[in-house]
Amino acid sequence: MKKIASLPLVYLIQKNSKQEYSINNVKKPQQNTILDIAEALKLSPATISRALNNHPYVKEKTKKDVFEMAAKLGYRRNQMASGLRSNKTNTIGLIVPRISMFFHAEVITAIQNSLHSYGYNLIICQSNDSLDLEMELADTLFSSRVDALIVACTLQTLDCSHFDKLIENGTPVIFYDRVPTGYDKASIVKGDDFNGGYIATKKLIEAGCKKIAHVSGPLTSNLYLDRHAGFLKAMEAHKLAINPDWLFHQELTTGNAERAMRQMFDGDDRPDGIFTDNDTTAIAALEFAKAQQIHVPGQLKIVGYSNDPRTSISSPSITSVEQFPDAVGKKIVNVLIDLLKNNAENLVKTGVFTIPVELISRASTGVNK
Amino acid sequence: MKKIASLPLVYLIQKNSKQEYSINNVKKPQQNTILDIAEALKLSPATISRALNNHPYVKEKTKKDVFEMAAKLGYRRNQMASGLRSNKTNTIGLIVPRISMFFHAEVITAIQNSLHSYGYNLIICQSNDSLDLEMELADTLFSSRVDALIVACTLQTLDCSHFDKLIENGTPVIFYDRVPTGYDKASIVKGDDFNGGYIATKKLIEAGCKKIAHVSGPLTSNLYLDRHAGFLKAMEAHKLAINPDWLFHQELTTGNAERAMRQMFDGDDRPDGIFTDNDTTAIAALEFAKAQQIHVPGQLKIVGYSNDPRTSISSPSITSVEQFPDAVGKKIVNVLIDLLKNNAENLVKTGVFTIPVELISRASTGVNK
DNA sequence: CTAAAATATGAAAACGTTTTCATTTTCATG
DNA sequence: CATGAAAATGAAAACGTTTTCATATTTTAG
Numbered sequence: 001m002k003k004i005a006s007l008p009l010v011y012l013i014q015k016n017s018k019q020e021y022s023i024n025n026v027k028k029p030q031q032n033t034i035l036d037i038a039e040a041l042k043l044s045p046a047t048i049s050r051a052l053n054n055h056p057y058v059k060e061k062t063k064k065d066v067f068e069m070a071a072k073l074g075y076r077r078n079q080m081a082s083g084l085r086s087n088k089t090n091t092i093g094l095i096v097p098r099i100s101m102f103f104h105a106e107v108i109t110a111i112q113n114s115l116h117s118y119g120y121n122l123i124i125c126q127s128n129d130s131l132d133l134e135m136e137l138a139d140t141l142f143s144s145r146v147d148a149l150i151v152a153c154t155l156q157t158l159d160c161s162h163f164d165k166l167i168e169n170g171t172p173v174i175f176y177d178r179v180p181t182g183y184d185k186a187s188i189v190k191g192d193d194f195n196g197g198y199i200a201t202k203k204l205i206e207a208g209c210k211k212i213a214h215v216s217g218p219l220t221s222n223l224y225l226d227r228h229a230g231f232l233k234a235m236e237a238h239k240l241a242i243n244p245d246w247l248f249h250q251e252l253t254t255g256n257a258e259r260a261m262r263q264m265f266d267g268d269d270r271p272d273g274i275f276t277d278n279d280t281t282a283i284a285a286l287e288f289a290k291a292q293q294i295h296v297p298g299q300l301k302i303v304g305y306s307n308d309p310r311t312s313i314s315s316p317s318i319t320s321v322e323q324f325p326d327a328v329g330k331k332i333v334n335v336l337i338d339l340l341k342n343n344a345e346n347l348v349k350t351g352v353f354t355i356p357v358e359l360i361s362r363a364s365t366g367v368n369k
Numbered sequence: 370m371k372k373i374a375s376l377p378l379v380y381l382i383q384k385n386s387k388q389e390y391s392i393n394n395v396k397k398p399q400q401n402t403i404l405d406i407a408e409a410l411k412l413s414p415a416t417i418s419r420a421l422n423n424h425p426y427v428k429e430k431t432k433k434d435v436f437e438m439a440a441k442l443g444y445r446r447n448q449m450a451s452g453l454r455s456n457k458t459n460t461i462g463l464i465v466p467r468i469s470m471f472f473h474a475e476v477i478t479a480i481q482n483s484l485h486s487y488g489y490n491l492i493i494c495q496s497n498d499s500l501d502l503e504m505e506l507a508d509t510l511f512s513s514r515v516d517a518l519i520v521a522c523t524l525q526t527l528d529c530s531h532f533d534k535l536i537e538n539g540t541p542v543i544f545y546d547r548v549p550t551g552y553d554k555a556s557i558v559k560g561d562d563f564n565g566g567y568i569a570t571k572k573l574i575e576a577g578c579k580k581i582a583h584v585s586g587p588l589t590s591n592l593y594l595d596r597h598a599g600f601l602k603a604m605e606a607h608k609l610a611i612n613p614d615w616l617f618h619q620e621l622t623t624g625n626a627e628r629a630m631r632q633m634f635d636g637d638d639r640p641d642g643i644f645t646d647n648d649t650t651a652i653a654a655l656e657f658a659k660a661q662q663i664h665v666p667g668q669l670k671i672v673g674y675s676n677d678p679r680t681s682i683s684s685p686s687i688t689s690v691e692q693f694p695d696a697v698g699k700k701i702v703n704v705l706i707d708l709l710k711n712n713a714e715n716l717v718k719t720g721v722f723t724i725p726v727e728l729i730s731r732a733s734t735g736v737n738k
Numbered sequence: 739c740t741a742a743a744a745t746a747t748g749a750a751a752a753c754g755t756t757t758t759c760a761t762t763t764t765c766a767t768g
Numbered sequence: 769c770a771t772g773a774a775a776a777t778g779a780a781a782a783c784g785t786t787t788t789c790a791t792a793t794t795t796t797a798g
Contacts, residue, residue: 031538033784044748049786057746074534079513080453081784084753089449091513099493100474109469112495116502121509124468124493126481140490144448144460165443169400283682313652315684402754413778418756426776450754453783 032073040069052077083145091121092336093141093149097129097178102279102308103325104152107176110329111150118337120147131156138162142169148336152177155221155251160186172339176332181222187339188352189332193223196321196357197230200275200303203319205238207301207365209273213246215260215285217277224249224277227305231275246271257284265292273301279308282318286364302364316363328355401442409438421446452514460490461705462510462518466498466547471648471677472694473521476545479698480519487706489516500525507531511538517705521546524590524620529555541708545701550591556708557721558701562592565690565726566599569644569672572688574607576670576734578642582615584629584654586646593618593646596674600644615640626653634661642670648677651687655733671733685732697724 034048041048043062051058051066058066069075083089092115096104112122123146127134131154141149142165149166151173160183163173173186204212214231217224228249235242248260257276261284264271276282282304289296296302296316304311304320311318331353342349403417410417412431420427420435427435438444452458461484465473481491492515496503500523510518511534518535520542529552532542542555573581583600586593597618604611617629626645630653633640645651651673658665665671665685673680673689680687700722711718 031784035784045785046749046787047747049784050747053786057744059746062746076508076512076534078453078784080449080458081753082786084447084449084453084755085784085786087753098478099468100471100478102469105469105474109467109495113497121492121513122494123490125491126478128482139445143445144490165445310679310682313679313683400754404754414755415757415779416777418754419777422756426774428776431776447754450783451756453785454754454756456783 031078032075033078034075036073037066037069037075040073041065087145088147089145090119091123091144091146093144093146094122094124095127095134095137095141095149095151096124097152097154098126099124103177103306103323106325107152107329107332110326111332114330114333115336118333127154129154129156135162138166142166142171146171148172148174148340150174150176150332150336153180154178155218158220172336174332174336174339176328177223179222184350187335187350189328189335190222190352190354191323191328192354192357193226194230194233196305196323197227197275198234199230199357199359200227200305200319200321201231201234202238203303203359203361203365204273204275204301205234205240207273207297209271209301210240211243211246211269211271212240212273212275213243213248213264213271215248215250215252215257215274215276215281217249217252219249227277243269243271245269252276252278252281254280254284257281258288261285261288265294270300272299273303275303277305279304279306279311279318279320282320282364283310283314286314286316286318297364297366301366303359307360311360311362319362319365320360322358322360324355324357331355400447401444402447403444405442406435406438406444409442410434456514457516458514459488460492460513460515462513462515463491463493464496464503464506464510464518464520465493466521466523467495468493472546472675472692475694476521476698476701479695480701483699483702484705487702496523498523498525504531507535511535511540515540517541517543517709519543519545519701519705522549523547524587527589541705543701543705543708545697546592548591553719556704556719558697558704559591559721559723560692560697561723561726562595563599563602565674565692566596566644567603568599568726568728569596569674569688569690570600570603571607572672572728572730572734573642573644573670574603574609576642576666578640578670579609580612580615580638580640581609581642581644582612582617582633582640584617584619584621584626584643584645584650586618586621588618596646612638612640614638621645621647621650623649623653626650627657630654630657634663639669641668642672644672646674648673648675648680648687648689651689651733652679652683655683655685655687666733666735670735672728676729680729680731688731688734689729691727691729693724693726700724 034045034052037048038045047058047062048066051063052070079089094108094111096108099105099108108124115122123141123144125137125141127137134154134157148171149163151163153175155178157180160180163186166173167185174189175186176189179188179190201212212235214228216228219225219228232242246264250256274285276285282302285302286296289300294300302318304318307320307322311320335353403414403421406417407414416427416431417435420432421439448458463477463480465477468474468477477493484491492510492513494506494510496506503523503526517540518532520532522544524547526549529549532555535542536554543558544555545558548557548559570581581604583597585597588594588597601611615633619625626649643654645654651671654671655665658669663669671687673687676689676691680689704722
């Protein structure tokens with residue numbers, strides 16, 4: 001309450017309204033409406049509306065006439081009028097850090113195609129990994145009265161109260177991938193990051209690595225926390241010592257990866273296996289190794305995360321954890337459709353749904369058997 | 370007219386309406402409206418609306434009160450009511466074959482960020498390279514009454530009449546990347562494909578290639594037509610013979626690329642340079658060469674198109690044509706904002722805007738000097 | 739054949755804004 | 769202080785649907 005009612009909101013409202021007041025002088029040509037169809041067919045607008053919405057109490061003949069006349073007049077339903085009246089938009093909002101990330105691009109595609117089959121549209125917004133923008137977008141999408149919201153949070157999103165407004169309004173919110181900890185008002189669809197971390201590390205161990213590093217993302221995100229837990233579990237299960245100098249918890253950029261590599265390979269005690277929390281970092285690690293004449297997989301084995309297409313292009317190709325973005329996207333939509341139904345019965349349930357992951361073995365962890 | 374009024378439209382309208390009629394029983398909690406603000410401040414709704422829209426004829430003190438009360442009540446403008454009344458949505462539609470393609474992902478990001486600064490939202494839709502879906506999406510976005518539409522066509526889109534409806538309605542349409550030939554009702558932003566084809570081919574020639582192949586996309590698309598023209602021009606300028614067996618005009622998939630490679634390297638007369646119209650094809654060509662022990666760049670030089678991140682990962686890295694997606698996106702928005710302004714003056718102009726390209730030299734064309 | 743039920747349609751209100759037009763208030767000017 | 773212009777506000781209509789309630793028509797059952 002404090003948060004919502006305080007200054008940022010005022011700012012947001014002002015932001016949303018045009019800074020300079022401009023008279024709306026755009027004269028768009030008149031569109032045909034249901035009134036035009038009604039007039040043409042000597043029927044009431046109510047009947048036209050019902051016919052177009054396939055209401056059972058409209059004669060088949062009438063429906064046929066209406067559809068034909070609609071086609072003839074080039075009629076298209078005005079989504080705004082419809083949405084205003086019926087309080088639903090058939091539109092789902094999506095907020096994602098950036099669509100250019102392979103995993104997200106694939107998830108979005110799956111979501112969109114699946115939603116389309118249910119007659120829903122998707123508004124895709126990028127937060128550019130900025131919390132401020134994420135908050136603003138949540139607000140904008142609320143203004144648009146989306147029927148539901150799908151969110152992959154930024155790395156800085158620790159507090160999710162900017163989504164409260166939507167939820168209070170009865171708009172289902174679903175998080176995926178980067179999900180907030182301790183926010184129980186929304187459903188969650190996520191990959192099995194713990195297991196992903198576990199099988200990635202296990203692969204390195206089984207390939208003979210004894211000295212394994214983990215270049216992880218910030219532990220503020222559940223994603224990386226879980227993967228790290230999986231890493232620790234695998235190390236423990238195989239009674240391998242953990243060298244704290246080989247643990248990094250940082251934003252997963254190429255620059256950070258290079259710095260971490262330099263740090264680890266500066267001294268004499270070097271790791272013989274590296275698990276990285278994304279493929280960008282894995283690729284940077286590989287590039288570093290190649291530049292330093294460290295043979296991969298001979299002297300160093302690498303496992304990445306996400307199964308980015310680049311991992312199969314590089315030399316050697318890189319072992320990575322497949323997250324099945326298509327399955328994630330489809331699951332999200334399933335959950336969503338359920339929520340939208342349950343919502344009608346005022347029975348909003350929340351849940352956590354975990355999608356299995358799978359290790360894709362490639363050359364960076366040795367011969368593929 | 371014939372086209373629009375014929376059967377497909379009926380189909381579309383039916384598709385858009387829910388198949389089974391469902392009673393709208395979703396009871397969403399009541400939202401605060403401008404009437405609530407008006408009541409709280411003992412002002413009329415009209416004044417509230419004006420204040421929120423920063424109308425000049427509202428006292429500063431009143432505006433301040435209104436913004437504060439709006440914040441206090443958690444008010445968010447209802448975009449549908451606003452759009453219905455004012456006939457503008459502040460929303461731009463985008464139809465693109467698929468967002469997972471690197472170039473498109475980057476263009477979209479640029480568009481979205483730029484539009485955001487002008488206060489516009491973006492609805493992103495994927496046509497999955499299906500003409501039918503593209504037509505349906507054009508219809509849906511028209512229903513949503515987007516203020517403008519940005520389109521990268523599918524490869525099958527030869528006839529653009531499904532966008533007529535929007536244009537007749539005064540909604541600006543801008544094409545980019547894949548642009549229709551002979552459709553003069555819309556503005557176009559495109560890369561300099563002719564020059565791209567030219568400099569890519571020139572690079573191969575200057576690197577010493579004499580026998581150059583072009584694995585191109587279908588010539589029904591302007592994109593590939595222009596790149597091929599650039600290729601031909603460069604070959605001609607350097608008096609190199611063109612071997613028709615080394616020209617392919619097909620969808621740019623990995624499978625097609627492999628087939629083309631096999632065909633070319635089956636006989637004795639083999640090319641020593643290949644220009645491909647995208648990087649997926651360039652990578653497939655490189656993989657083929659590696660598998661066949663054909664040394665790149667020693668025996669074969671390769672140039673791709675788009676400067677996909679994968680080109681810098683592969684071994685050897687691949688020379689490619691940079692299309693500056695960021696510049697393309699920004700230009701699109703510039704043109705769009707202009708159109709929206711001009712539109713107000715009923716002065717819809719169209720134009721073609723070309724973005725320069727640049728060759729990024731890498732290992733696949735020999736030593737980089 | 740009649741009454742009741744089911745089907746089919748219409749009239750009018752409602753959704754939450756913006757905008758036109760009218761009205762009141764404030765302000766500068768002579 | 770009167771006057772007109774400018775500034776500030778309000779009343780009410782309008783945007784294009786959907787939906788409630790009422791009414792008319794058809795079908796079914798007895």
